[in-house]
Amino acid sequence: MLTARAVSKAYGDRQILTGVDLDLAEGDVVGLGGASGSGKTTLGKVLAARLAPDHGDVLLEGVEVAPATPGHPAPLQYAPQSPELAIDPRWPVRKVLANGMPPDPEVLAALGIRNVWADRLPMQLSGGELARVSLARLFHPHLRVLICDEITSQLDAIEQDLLLRALVELAARRRISLLLISHSSALRSRFCRRSMVLDRRDDSKSCE
Numbered sequence: 001m002l003t004a005r006a007v008s009k010a011y012g013d014r015q016i017l018t019g020v021d022l023d024l025a026e027g028d029v030v031g032l033g034g035a036s037g038s039g040k041t042t043l044g045k046v047l048a049a050r051l052a053p054d055h056g057d058v059l060l061e062g063v064e065v066a067p068a069t070p071g072h073p074a075p076l077q078y079a080p081q082s083p084e085l086a087i088d089p090r091w092p093v094r095k096v097l098a099n100g101m102p103p104d105p106e107v108l109a110a111l112g113i114r115n116v117w118a119d120r121l122p123m124q125l126s127g128g129e130l131a132r133v134s135l136a137r138l139f140h141p142h143l144r145v146l147i148c149d150e151i152t153s154q155l156d157a158i159e160q161d162l163l164l165r166a167l168v169e170l171a172a173r174r175r176i177s178l179l180l181i182s183h184s185s186a187l188r189s190r191f192c193r194r195s196m197v198l199d200r201r202d203d204s205k206s207c208e
């Protein structure tokens with residue numbers, strides 16, 4: 001499904017990723033861990049074509065991943081750590097969820113989106129509610145891979161667990177592949193079949 005080969009990325013003279021390989025099969029749930037600053041977000045953005053790698057290839061079903069454009073149902077979507085940065089603060093929830101197409105009732109139900117939020121602005125939702133809305137807007141019939149970058153880091157343990165369980169179940173029903181970026185090895189071992197861990201000290205990677 002998603003294949004990265006020999007991906008390298010530097011910011012200026014600072015090498016962040018060196019020769020990273022990653023394979024994500026259909027319906028797979030893989031974790032991406034590592035210490036703060038090890039390059040998890042950088043790799044997530046390279047995989048989602050939000051950042052160009054210096055070297056290496058990222059292919060989705062054999063085709064180079066193209067950058068997603070707003071409102072376009074790209075098969076690979078990236079959910080950022082801070083949903084408030086990805087959502088227009090002037091838009092009510094109903095418009096955020098529409099995102100170019102009618103929201104899918106199964107997705108709204110699975111992620112616990114409530115009708116009473118429809119006319120609220122993003123700032124009128126709790127962190128957990130906003131995280132759910134932010135995720136729901138990325139689902140569409142052609143979604144194949146979802147990269148989730150620390151999407152529950154602002155939530156308490158119970159809300160984190162509920163949201164991730166709902167997400168993993170929904171993805172499994174639709175055979176969507178998930179890459180869950182998290183510094184928490186406990187979270188990764190709870191929800192992921194396997195994990196890749198980036199090592200900040202020597203820019204290499206290891207497997208759990």
Ligand SMILES: Nc1ncnc2c1ncn2[C@@H]1O[C@H](COP(=O)(O)OP(=O)(O)OP(=O)(O)O)[C@@H](O)[C@H]1O
Nearest residue numbers: 011012016034035036037038039040041042043183
């Ligand atoms: N656009 C940029 N220009 C220069 N340096 C950057 C840029 N983006 C990130 N960095 C640096 O690259 C390193 C890796 O950043 P990245 O956000 O990928 O790490 P991370 O593992 O996701 O960290 P965290 O867990 O703290 O979110 C950090 O030291 C960061 O300061």
